[in-house]
Amino acid sequence: MTAITQDAISDVSNEHGLRSDENRERWMVLGLCGPALFLIIIVMVVPVGWLFWLSFIGAEGSFSWENYERLWQSKSYARIFKITFEVAFVTTGICMLIGYPLTYMMSQLPRRAANIAMITVLLPFWTSLLVRTYAWLVLLQRKGLINGWLIDAGIIDTPLRLVHNFTGNIIGMSQIMLPFLVLPLYASMKAIDRDYLKAAANLGASPVAAFWRVFFPLSLPGLFAGMLLVFVISLGFFVTPVVLGGGRIIMVAMRVEKSISLYSNWGAASALAVVLLILTLACLVVAAKLLKLDKVQSGSGGSDG
């Protein structure tokens, strides 16, 4: 073998052919993303770009800042943004308070029971948003089921105002958004090796200490992912606040719809949408920075390497 010269080696090395094979494989893998990429361009990039462009078109049809100036000057717009973020914030908080214990229980159940619990969480998820929202109206309204029961039971004398206000909207939205918190959190909790909790107990941690020092920190990435999902989706909610807010809760999406269907003012609607988009992105960036999402270890860590 030592007799083979360098020239002879390069002749049989296939260097060029191997490199072009590698390039071709790369393009083929990229090709698999093609359909999705195409779809995203058609339904996301183009419309958002168009919105962005529209928002700079004034009433006379030429470039203008007037849509943004109006947003900046009018107090009603500030109120709409404030209430939108309030609703999203409170919904996220309530989903977390209800969802975390629920998901924890589900993650500790035996397989069959956990599957049944998961189906009950997902079942409403599979029914129409509108139907669910009107179902809440049936339950919550002045002469609805809940007020009826409470009065029959003698707990209250006059009906509680459960709907057509902030409370009603939050009740409806929290229920609708719950699966978005439960699903990523459940995946994250199931990935936590039970041996970590056994190890914690063996090292002297009571069940409560083991939960707070080991289980909870390991479930945080899933909790953050779920909360972010709930928050971002809540920011753009439309149907539920329309039905359950009773005109008192005006969120950004509702105002966008009004600008277009009532005033045919695409410029104003676009400017609202663009500002909401930018604020949402800003929230995501801040959340990612604060929580260091990429650095939080997943529960299944430790098996790599």
Next chain:
Amino acid sequence: MSTITTEKTALPITIRGVTKTYGDIYALDDVNLDVRSGEFITLLGPSGSGKTTLLMVLSGFNRPDRGSVMFGDREVIRLSPHKRDVGMVFQNYALFPHMDVNNNLAFPLKLRDVGKAEVAERVEKALELVQLSGLGERRISQLSGGQRQRVALARAIIFEPRILLMDEPLSALDKNLREHMQIELRRLHEMLGMTTVYVTHDQREALTMSDRVVVVNHGKLMQIDKPKQLYERPLSKFVADFIGESTFLPVSVEGGRASINGRPLSLAEAPPSDGANQLLLLRPEKLEILPGGESDSYNCFKGKVKDLVYQGESFLLYVDLDDGPEATLRSPTRREVLDAVPDRGHEITIGLHPEDTIIVSEDD
């Protein structure tokens, strides 16, 4: 740390009548065992034998149907795992991935309200003990398998438990590292002196490391003995078969005398019982080639050479015995031994020293 006396650092374990069933299956069947203070004892058995179940009963993660477990003179069978104060090394180490090495080691100390300065000092000492000084800031995911093993060990002993449990701690390591860690674990045990219960399915590991080995099968303790005794004087076919390589020859036993096809055998000790179902144990390395034919100082067997497998430092010789099955003989590849091996198909006489002639019962 090397001067600590075992009375202070170790507790004896007394296990009485521990039984655990899953449906009709006995995972543990009336287990009785005394582990002496400071002893290194190994539970050895095939998978599903109940050895891990027994370890989990000791750590408190498995609740048996009945029985008693005492650490010293304290009954612990109903004590929660977190109150048992035993160290444990898990098979997959179970190091907390959201903490660095320092915090993993500090975890049991913080739970015991040890002061900050002392925690730092003891973490440093523990890292030194397992030769990981300077790696305290590392995340678990940045450690190699061997390093994780050492961290797991350090975490299990840092709160100075008087009993240490280990569940196949070396099974994830490659062969060289495993053998190195076996020696190191022994060294640590001698230094710290805590009572250690070790679970493995690797017979060589069990023999290398233990003061005594407990062979477990079907939830029962088959034999409890020192490694040499266990290997040289197995009490049942199962133990003889599970530890080391073995061939068995059926023999007949009458009045305490064993014979094979009418030829009496000289035995190391009296056979366990009379009657049929008695087996002669042939271990490859106990058999010798007798170039001069039959000899009075050996129990001799004739046969034909079937095959020879050369393995470097030793060779394996397969012999079709006239008395029955095929026997395997292992011998170092010294020239005079190799030269004495006849060609394939030729007659050969092999001998077994009376001191190595062991009879075991078929039923185990």
